[in-house]
Amino acid sequence: MRSIFTKDFNKCAITNIYKGARRIEVHHVFGAANRKKSTRRGFVVPLVAEIHPNGAYRDEKECKRLTGRSIKDLDLYLKQICQKYYEQVYGTRREFIEEFGRNYL
Numbered sequence: 001m002r003s004i005f006t007k008d009f010n011k012c013a014i015t016n017i018y019k020g021a022r023r024i025e026v027h028h029v030f031g032a033a034n035r036k037k038s039t040r041r042g043f044v045v046p047l048v049a050e051i052h053p054n055g056a057y058r059d060e061k062e063c064k065r066l067t068g069r070s071i072k073d074l075d076l077y078l079k080q081i082c083q084k085y086y087e088q089v090y091g092t093r094r095e096f097i098e099e100f101g102r103n104y105l
Contacts, residue, residue, distance in 0.1 A: 001026070004085050005045040012048045014074070015066050023049040023057065029078045030100050037099060041090070043082040053078075079104040 005013040012024060027047045028038040031054055038044055049057035051066055053075040063071045083104045086096045097103055 001039065001044060002042045003044050003046070004042040004082065009046045011046065012051070013045045014051060015048055017048050017066075025049050025052045025055050025057075027052050027054065027078070029075075029082050034100055038082075041082070041086065043085075045078060076104065 001009070003009070003013070009026065010019040010024065011017065012022070018024075024046050025048075027045050028035045029043040029045060030038045047055075048066070049055050050059040050062040051071065051074060052058055053071050058071055060071055063069065063074060067074055069077065083093075083096055083100075086099075087093055090096075093103060093105075
């Protein structure tokens, strides 16, 4: 699996905490119907379980402590990074919206 965020899936791309110290989960930035598109474009990121926006172990207070952001803000931040990358590498904003359903910038 390829990621625009990191090459090391044994470490959280946001907190730099390694697997073993905490549980690491792979987050598909655009999930549900866009999960395969996220994988294909590299819009996946390893995160500690407590800050994984769709994870069963997410913890709002721990996310705020580790990142300085709420889970909702972290999720938007990741989507914005992906959209900026898409617009630099793959296509236009209009094409991004057609592929992922909305504008996050």
